Amino acid sequence: MxxxxxxxxxxxxxxxxxxxxxxxxxxxxxxxxxxxxxxxxxxxxxxxxxxxxxxxxxxxxxxxxxxxxxxxxxxxxxxxxxxxxxxxxxxxxxxxxxxxxxxxxxxxxxxxxxxxxxxxxxxxxxxxxxxxxxxxxxxxxxxxxxxxxxxxxxxxxxxxxxxxxxxxxxxxxxxxxxxxxxxxxxxxxxxxxxxxxxTAGSGPYQLKQQNKGTSVVLEKNPSYWGTPARFDEVTFRYFTDPNAMNASMLSGDLDVISNLQAPDALSQFSDTSRFTTISGTSNGEVVLGLNHDNPDLAKLEVRKALTMAIDRKALIDTIWNGQGTLIGSMVAPTDPWYEDLSGTYPYNPDQAKALLEQAGYPAGKLKLRLRVPVIPYATKSAQFVASQLREVGVETTIEELDFSRWLSEVFTNGDYDMTIVAHVEARDLGKFANPKYYWHYDNPQFQQLYEQADAAGEAGAVPLMKQAARLLATDAAAIWLFSLPNxxxxxxxxxxxxxxxxxxxxxxxxxxxx
CATH class of the missing domain: 3.90.76.10 (Dipeptide-binding Protein; Domain 1)
Structure with a gap:
């Protein structure tokens, strides 16, 4: 052939x-x-x-x-x-x-x-x-x-x-x-x-300067080999407060917000003579990550209980203005092997309490650290999650970290019990096949199934990837809160x-x- x-x-x-x-x-x-x-x-x-x-x-x-x-x-x-x-x-x-x-x-x-x-x-x-x-x-x-x-x-x-x-x-x-x-x-x-x-690239732009704490400035590559850049200079300006970014947009300092971090502010941009609103999809799975090196979280009964303790539909409505899609595994709605697995362990606080009791964790015994980056969806979700876990007797301590510290302490060093972050890479189901990744999820059955799916070719991969996604869901490898909209x-x-x-x-x- x-x-x-x-x-x-x-x-x-x-x-x-x-x-x-x-x-x-x-x-x-x-x-x-x-x-x-x-x-x-x-x-x-x-x-x-x-x-x-x-x-x-x-x-x-x-x-x-x-x-x-x-x-x-x-x-x-x-x-x-x-x-x-x-x-x-x-x-x-x-x-x-x-x-x-x-x-x-x-x-x-x-x-x-x-x-x-x-x-x-x-x-x-x-x-x-x-x-x-x-x-x-x-x-x-x-x-x-x-x-x-x-x-x-x-x-x-x-x-x-x-x-x-x-x-x-x-x-x-x-x-x-x-x-x-x-x-x-x-x-x-x-x-x-x-x-x-x-930077040393071949693209239409090159780095002009990075102003720590405020911005990154790109400039037009004058010798670009393809279609020339349409802008002479592009500045990425950084906001820790989404309301400040909205204010900058409303005042005319910004021309685009590419992923609105305060969805409850959508109505502020309803004047179609000034603004255009685009609602699309993204690859961003907001994951309540669990550290499987923690002996408590290594127990399936505990992971199932934590999942069932959180009303994820109410979370989206409360912290993200109803914007987003419920998911139940590490698959975004745009992936070819997506299916709705959000009901695998549905919200049931009474069942969550019973599972914790069976696993040897009466109310007040299980204590977990929830360390999250200072990003709107993460900090808002953390407060909601901690409140819901408290209702089933799990004591949760929240610690908010700037993103560089989160990368160092949580992502790199694994110093956490739970965390919340949106994973925005395309087709990232395979992250759970790597036991060295910061979740430390080590499931040989999943690893073998994922490798078979990855080697099966474009058409053959879909049913096997679906099977792998279902395995993650039933094993409660993480708690998938929702998929971010764009x-x-x-x-x-x-x-x-x-x-x-x-x-x-x-x-x-x-x-x-x-």
Missing amino acids: DSVAVTSTPRGSGVFRIVAVLVSMAMAVVAAGCTSSPTNSASGQKHTLVVGATVEPPSMDPFHNSAAAIPQALLYNVYETLLKVDSEGALRPLLAQAWEISPDQLTYTFHLNPAAKFASGAAVDGEAVVANVNRLKNDPTITETLRAQIDLVVSAEAPDAGKAVITLSRPSVMWLYEMASTLGMMVDPTSTAALATT LVITKSTITGVAPNETSLSFDLTTLAGR
């Missing part, structure tokens, strides 16, 4: 970088100050965009830090990938004009765009792709997520300048989607600058904002101002 040439794949969007919203969720992205006309060479007027966000990137290096705020600003805008996920969740050409997959689904051949080049002028050729793959494979300090993804790669070769051939150790449905995200970001191999403070508010002068959040990127390449 001949290999199959691929220029796109069927839709199937769903990767922690935490997220963000973590991060993409944790972030409310905003575009602003962009109602002026494009730069006029005579007047020198700049066409600018200001992007407001909830979570500030702790670094500009996406390979050694899991904050979703980093690729939110840099993916596709500064660092391009061989292929990208479009607004419908389909894979499209970017640095690669086309790609082929061998019949055994192990070898991927990418045909590179001969015009593609880095901001330095160096070519994005086969050797550059190989250098990027080898850089990650040989770096023991990259994030745990990237390590799991790059470990699938056996070899990378460049038969000629226009081609890169990558071979995997086993078939993987997910791998191409991972290559369209952080794993596939191409960094200029000729650059020796520190990626934490300097609520976008724009000024009427801004166009091109995608309604659905299908990747970690706030894709500036589609936006325009008039």
Whole structure:
């Protein structure tokens, strides 16, 4: 059988970088100050965009830090990938004009765009792709997520300048989607600058400066190889208070809120002569994560009891203005293997008390620390959860952490019992197959089933992924609170904002101002 040439794949969007919203969720992205006309060479007027966000990137290096705020600003805008996920969740050409997959689904051949080049002028050729793959494979300090993804790669070769051939150790449905995200970001191999403070990409923008605590500023790459950037300068401005961001939008300082972090404020933007409201879907599963290294939480009866103690529908109505979708496993509604599993362990506080008693935890005996990042959905959810757990006799202590501290203490060091964060990567069911991930969930049955699903090909994966998702739900591996909506508010002068959040990127390449 001949290999199959691929220029796109069927839709199937769903990767922690935490997220963000973590991060993409944790972030409310905003575009602003962009109602002026494009730069006029005579007047020198700049066409600018200001992007407001909830979570500030702790670094500009996406390979050694899991904050979703980093690729939110840099993916596709500064660092391009061989292929990208479009607004419908389909894979499209970017640095690669086309790609082929061998019949055994192990070898991927990418045909590179001969015009593609880095901001330095160096070519994005086969050797550059190989250098990027080898850089990650040989770096023991990259994030745990990237390590799991790059470990699938056996070899990378460049038969000629226009081609890169990558071979995997086993078939993987997910791998191409991972290559369209952080794993596939191409960094200029000729650059020796520190990626934490300097960018070296091939995209239409490059880093101008990072102002710690306030903003990240991107500027137009004057030598971009593709369609030129529509804005001369883009500023991501960070807000810890969603009401302050709303106020900035209402006062005209911002042009877009890409993911509204105060859904009860929707009515403030009802004037259609000034604002446009877009309601779409996202990849953000808001997860009440459980640390399975805690002996109490390692007991299924306890996890089931905690799940049944929380009225998740009331939580959405109370803390998120009814916006969002109930889910019962690590699958967003946009994933091809989604099914509603939210009723697996329905709200039943009396049954929750009984389960706790059976497990040896009478009222007041089970004491848990709930450590959450200071992000609106997380802090609001934490208060609701603690109140509901108190009703079934579980004492919960809440501790709010700034996001960098959360990443260090909770995500990296596992110092927590429970936490709440939105996982915004596409198709991220496989996070539970990695026992080193911060949940420390180690279920060999799930790991084997997920690997079988990932190796089953696009069509064969769906029933197996559904089976894996059901296993997670019945094992109460976590408590899935809800799936975040993608609520976008724009000024009427801004166009091109995608309604659905299908990747970690706030894709500036589609936006325009008039």
